[in-house]
Amino acid sequence: MKFFSTETYKNRRNVLKKAVGKGQILFLGNNEAPMNYTDNTFRFRQDSTFLYYFGINMPGLSALIDIDNDHEIIFGHEFSMDDIIWIGPHERLASLALKVGVEKTVSPSDISKYISKDTLHFLPQYRFDNQIFISELLNQKTHEIKPSLELIKAVVAQRSIKTPEEIIEMALAVNITREMHIAAMKATATGKMEYEVVGKILETMHAHNAELSYPVIFSVNGQTLHNHYHGNIMLAGQLAINDSGCETEMGYAGDITRSMPVSGKFTQKQKDIYETVLEMEVSSIETLKPNLKYRDVHLLANKILLTNLKSLGLVTGNVEDMLIEGVGGLFMPHGLGHMIGLDVHDMEGLGENYVGYRDGLERSSQLGLKSLRLAKELESGHVITVEPGCYFIPELIGKYKSEDKFKEFVNYSKLEEYLDFGGVRIEDNVLITESGYEILGEAIPKTVEEVEEIMR
Ligand SMILES: [Mn+2]
Numbered sequence: 173m174k175f176f177s178t179e180t181y182k183n184r185r186n187v188l189k190k191a192v193g194k195g196q197i198l199f200l201g202n203n204e205a206p207m208n209y210t211d212n213t214f215r216f217r218q219d220s221t222f223l224y225y226f227g228i229n230m231p232g233l234s235a236l237i238d239i240d241n242d243h244e245i246i247f248g249h250e251f252s253m254d255d256i257i258w259i260g261p262h263e264r265l266a267s268l269a270l271k272v273g274v275e276k277t278v279s280p281s282d283i284s285k286y287i288s289k290d291t292l293h294f295l296p297q298y299r300f301d302n303q304i305f306i307s308e309l310l311n312q313k314t315h316e317i318k319p320s321l322e323l324i325k326a327v328v329a330q331r332s333i334k335t336p337e338e339i340i341e342m343a344l345a346v347n348i349t350r351e352m353h354i355a356a357m358k359a360t361a362t363g364k365m366e367y368e369v370v371g372k373i374l375e376t377m378h379a380h381n382a383e384l385s386y387p388v389i390f391s392v393n394g395q396t397l398h399n400h401y402h403g404n405i406m407l408a409g410q411l412a413i414n415d416s417g418c419e420t421e422m423g424y425a426g427d428i429t430r431s432m433p434v435s436g437k438f439t440q441k442q443k444d445i446y447e448t449v450l451e452m453e454v455s456s457i458e459t460l461k462p463n464l465k466y467r468d469v470h471l472l473a474n475k476i477l478l479t480n481l482k483s484l485g486l487v488t489g490n491v492e493d494m495l496i497e498g499v500g501g502l503f504m505p506h507g508l509g510h511m512i513g514l515d516v517h518d519m520e521g522l523g524e525n526y527v528g529y530r531d532g533l534e535r536s537s538q539l540g541l542k543s544l545r546l547a548k549e550l551e552s553g554h555v556i557t558v559e560p561g562c563y564f565i566p567e568l569i570g571k572y573k574s575e576d577k578f579k580e581f582v583n584y585s586k587l588e589e590y591l592d593f594g595g596v597r598i599e600d601n602v603l604i605t606e607s608g609y610e611i612l613g614e615a616i617p618k619t620v621e622e623v624e625e626i627m628r
Contacts, residue, residue, distance in 0.1 A: 173263075174421050175227050175271050176337055182273040184225050184330065189239050191326035195291035196240065199225060200302045201233035215383065220514035220521075221295060223423050224331055227272040230265075235274070236286055244273075247280045284309060293320035295327065298521045324522050331519055332511060332527070333553035338424065339603060339612070342513070342555055345426035346601050346613030348380040349417045353430050353616055356390065356414045357626045360406065362435050366390055367402040373416050382418035385425035385516040389415035394431060394595035395563040397506055408435040411442055411594045417516065425516040427557050428616060429599035436627035438620055441593075445562050446620060448480035449596045452560035453618075456508060457602055460550060460558075460609035467533070467547035470508035473560045474500035474540070481562075486590070489581045499581050501540030502572060505565070509557035510545035512601055517545060518555075550604045555612065559599030564590040 175181075188197070201222040204213040218229045226235050226246060233248040246269045251262045266277045278286065289310055296319040297303045307314045334342065352373045359372040370390050377384065391399035392406050394413030406412060412434055417426040431449075433442055452473040459469060478494045481487045487499060494500070511518035511527055519527045528546035529535060536542055546556060569591065571577075573584045601612045617626045 173229050173268070176422075178271060178273045180335075180337065181225060181227050185237055185244065185273075187330055188225065188326055189237060191329070192239060192293060192323060194239050195293055196288055197237040197320075197323060198287065198292055198294045199235045199237075200294070200297065200305065201226070201228075201235070202231060202299060203301055204231045205299070205301075218423065220423060220519075221327055221331070223514055224327075226274070228265075228268050229423070230268070232280070233265075234280065234283065236283075238286070240288075240291065243276065245276045245278050245286060246274050247278050247283050249279060250277075293323040295319055295323060295522060324526055328519055328522055328526050331513060333551065334513060334555050334603070335553075338513070339555070341420050341422050341424040342426070342601065342603075343612045345382070345385070345418055345420045345424050346428065348377065348382045348420070349426035349428045350613055350616045351380065352376045352416055352418065353414060353428055354626060356416070357430070357432055357617065357623065360412055360432055360434060360436075360627065362406060362408040364406050365402075366392065366404050366406060366412070369406075369412075369414075370402045373414070377418045380418070382420055385417045385419040385427060389413065389429075392434065392594060394597065395565045395593075397561075397563070397595075406434040409439065410434045411446075411596060413595060413597055415597060415599065419516075423514050425512055425514070425518075426613070427512055427516050427559075427599065427601060429559055429561075429597045430616065430618070430623070431596040431598060432623050432627060437624055442596075443620055444480075444484055445593070446596050448477060449560055449562050449598050450618065450620075451480070452476045452562075453558055453598045453600070456558050456560065457600065457609060457611065460556075460602060460604060462550055462552045462604060462606065464550050465533075465548065466508065466528075466550055466556065467541075467544060469558075470541070470544050470547075471495060473508050474504065477503060477560070477562060485586050486583055487581050488583060494578075494581050497578065497581070498538035498540060499578050501538060502568065502578065502582065503562050503564075504560060505539050505543065505563070505568070506559075506561065507540070507544030507546070509559050509599075512555050512557055520545070552604055552606045554604040556602055556604065557599055558602055559597055561595060561597035563595035563597075564593040565595075566591045 199222050202219045236245045248265050269277050303314045355372045355376040359369045392410040392412050413431045415429040419425045456469050456473045478491045530548045603610045617623050
């Protein structure tokens with residue numbers, strides 16, 4: 173198990189204690205999750221906020237920060253002889269707790285003795301076992317449980333700003349992810365199956381002691397945004413999208429997307445769309461700096477998209493009018509990006525709007541904008557994804573056409589030629605700095621020439 177320094181965890185908790193001020197804060201770690209029976213479990217993933225404040229990557233733990241009585245406790249079982257027989261000798265929980273600066277460990281069965289129900293802060297629970305745990309602890313029905321808004325806001329504010337030691341981990345995640353993407357580009361070829369490439373992605377990742385930060389999206393049907401089906405044969409003339417990333421041993425995530433021609437060479441038609449998305453990505457990144465609303469960057473990317481589609485004859489009319497109407501959503505029905513950190517969609521479990529929006533900045537209901545996870549002003553220390561795309565979704569195009577939607581802007585007859593095109597997405601992970609931005613990790617092939625070169 174890899175930790176930051178003891179001081180890191182103590183400082184993080186001290187900042188939180190100051191922000192919350194009084195009462196008690198309960199953090200639930202994750203438990204093993206059964207796959208098809210109790211003892212056959214999914215890969216264990218610790219809760220990210222628990223990792224952030226308490227660092228111990230083990231199931232069955234919870235922790236209490238008692239601000240009023242000024243003490244901190246980790247609740248968990250010490251290892252038994254049965255544990256040693258089945259999973260081997262382990263460092264004692266008490267000694268792991270000391271590594272994160274917590275001196276007291278207590279058996280989980282005694283937790284209620286330390287809890288004061290009236291002053292207890294806790295976060296929203298996304299796992300059913302932990303919902304039931306809180307419900308029984310507080311003697312409230314699961315749907316009546318009220319997480320602490322004050323705690324949510326304090327945790328979001330703190331975890332949003334990445335420290336230099338976190339940036340090192342995040343750059344490591346991107347660099348391993350980079351290897352995965354290069355392996356995928358080299359493995360992609362006419363006549364191969366998608367799952368053969370996925371196999372290379374996973375092999376490369378595991379060789380670096382990393383795990384997936386989300387299930388691999390690799391598909392020749394890139395117009396389906398989150399396509400986890402890998403059973404297609406890849407044909408010359410098709411594009412493949414690879415949206416995959418790893419998390420490091422400490423849990424920090426990478427989230428990268430590249431798109432490539434199956435044959436290793438872009439056609440002119442593919443190049444037109446690819447270079448449009450590339451321009452959206454590069455130009456968006458170049459504008460990044462503190463105090464800029466990310467919603468405005470999303471709109472800039474849409475403006476470039478519409479301008480280029482207009483010169484290709486796919487849309488027509490005034491670009492500003494199209495932006496207001498949301499015509500870009502037909503081609504990019506997702507947001508430009510999101511925060512990333514210990515979670516690939518960082519802190520989404522605490523509530524997406526607390527992370528990406530603020531009072532006075534409401535979420536739009538327009539296709540595209542409604543899926544924008546991050547809209548508010550950027551700050552130095554944020555790490556975000558920039559991931560524009562352009563897709564031709566036959567079902568969506570067909571529906572809009574039949575409803576005469578955007579009929580003054582969209583050249584539906586020309587669009588017929590693109591119904592088997594698929595999609596293109598390009599994504600990097602970017603740190604916001606005092607003076608601007610920094611793309612994390614080593615460069616990953618991105619231009620038409622770079623992608624074709626690595627596939628040669
Ligand atoms: Mn992403």
